[in-house]
Amino acid sequence: MLKKNKKVRLFLLGFFLCSAYWVSAQNVQAIKYPALERLIKSSNNTVLVVNFWATWCKPCVEELPHFEKLNTKYANKNVKVVLINLDAAADLNTKVKPFVAKNNIKSSTYLLDEPDYNTWIDLVSADWSGSLPFTLIVGADNKTRKIFEEPLNETQLESALKPFLN
Amino acid sequence: MAGALFFVLSSFILPADGYKVGDKVMVFNLKNIDNKMVALGQDASAKGYIIVFTCNTCPVAQAYEERMLDLNKTYAPKGFPVIAINANDEKRSPGDSFAQMKERAKSNNYGFPYLLDETQEVAKTYGAKSTPTVYLVKREGNDFVLAYHGAIDNNSNDASAANVHYVKQAIDALLANKPVEITSAKAIGCGIKWKM
Numbered sequence: 229m230l231k232k233n234k235k236v237r238l239f240l241l242g243f244f245l246c247s248a249y250w251v252s253a254q255n256v257q258a259i260k261y262p263a264l265e266r267l268i269k270s271s272n273n274t275v276l277v278v279n280f281w282a283t284w285c286k287p288c289v290e291e292l293p294h295f296e297k298l299n300t301k302y303a304n305k306n307v308k309v310v311l312i313n314l315d316a317a318a319d320l321n322t323k324v325k326p327f328v329a330k331n332n333i334k335s336s337t338y339l340l341d342e343p344d345y346n347t348w349i350d351l352v353s354a355d356w357s358g359s360l361p362f363t364l365i366v367g368a369d370n371k372t373r374k375i376f377e378e379p380l381n382e383t384q385l386e387s388a389l390k391p392f393l394n
Numbered sequence: 395m396a397g398a399l400f401f402v403l404s405s406f407i408l409p410a411d412g413y414k415v416g417d418k419v420m421v422f423n424l425k426n427i428d429n430k431m432v433a434l435g436q437d438a439s440a441k442g443y444i445i446v447f448t449c450n451t452c453p454v455a456q457a458y459e460e461r462m463l464d465l466n467k468t469y470a471p472k473g474f475p476v477i478a479i480n481a482n483d484e485k486r487s488p489g490d491s492f493a494q495m496k497e498r499a500k501s502n503n504y505g506f507p508y509l510l511d512e513t514q515e516v517a518k519t520y521g522a523k524s525t526p527t528v529y530l531v532k533r534e535g536n537d538f539v540l541a542y543h544g545a546i547d548n549n550s551n552d553a554s555a556a557n558v559h560y561v562k563q564a565i566d567a568l569l570a571n572k573p574v575e576i577t578s579a580k581a582i583g584c585g586i587k588w589k590m
Contacts, residue, residue, distance in 0.1 A: 284453040285584060314582050316551040343555070344548045346579040359524030359585035377523065378585065 253329035258341040261348045275392045276366040282314045287379040288361040299335040309335040317341040412521010415577040422516045424509035427496045432507045441473035442532035447522040451489040452584035455525045476506040481517035486587040524583030545581035
């Protein structure tokens with residue numbers, strides 16, 4: 229009886245710990261390209277910093293903390309960071325969500341479920357060859373755009389953002 | 395000799411964004427995993443080559459490895475063998491060292507050269523930015539001309555779900571003396587690790 233009680237308590241403890249873990253983490257959703265386009269085009273009076281990444285891309289994972297920092301630091305200056313994950317949709321629950329939870333990622337994160345890459349890469353930017361990491365900054369006017377097909381360090385990222393601030 | 399070599403190299407003006415379809419490509423001469431040099435066009439029977447910029451460590455390149463082996467099995471006998479090239483800087487990506495290349499080619503039975511682009515000149519000249527990227531070239535006299543560049547097919551996650559096989563379609567067209575319909579296709583890949 230005592231043994232059973234201990235088991236139940238352990239189970240409950242585990243249950244609460246797990247649920248706390250999931251509640252605090254954002255719920256990453258899989259989206260299709262039209263949703264991404266809407267997201268980029270409806271950024272009213274906000275500077276959007278859109279970073280394309282994948283859990284399997286080492287330089288992407290290394291630069292994520294800079295984007296997280298930027299999102300917090302410039303939140304009151306109408307800057308929003310959006311992280312577009314390009315892992316396979318099948319890995320959403322097994323890799324992407326655990327990664328986002330473990331690293332406590334606060335910037336809005338979506339998994340773009342569009343494995344036929346050639347149908348949408350040019351729509352994001354004709355100058356993007358498709359290599360990761362890739363960053364797109366869209367001005368508050370929704371017209372000015374700048375792209376970076378390379379990893380960015382903290383200083384590079386801030387100086388990339390600067391011309392978009394006023 | 396040195397003067398002639400200089401002339402050959404300098405006659406290729408470095409294209410800003412790499413080669414476009416129809417461009418004459420640079421004839422490289424790089425070290426293979428057996429320590430011997432391999433040059434483009436060395437195989438006189440080749441009608442062209444499937445040049446793949448790839449590497450050991452990129453998960454997308456790994457996902458396409460089997461398909462790269464299959465392309466060689468299907469098309470080497472028809473005159474279009476695969477030449478794989480790794481251009482990643484081993485300081486930034488130790489898993490892509492020459493020793494690791496030998497290891498991978500051996501354990502996965504590469505039936506084609508796997509060359510090291512140590513100076514990264516070939517990748518830069520061709521305009522490769524990520525792995526895996528294919529440059530399909532066809533022989534025209536003494537030159538090789540770009541016929542297709544980009545992805546192998548349109549689904550990196552799942553070979554069986556791919557329904558546009560860019561490289562196969564391009565070679566089949568070349569073999570049938572027909573124009574290549576899709577001459578380039580983009581895909582998500584791992585950025586080449588350039589020397590810092």
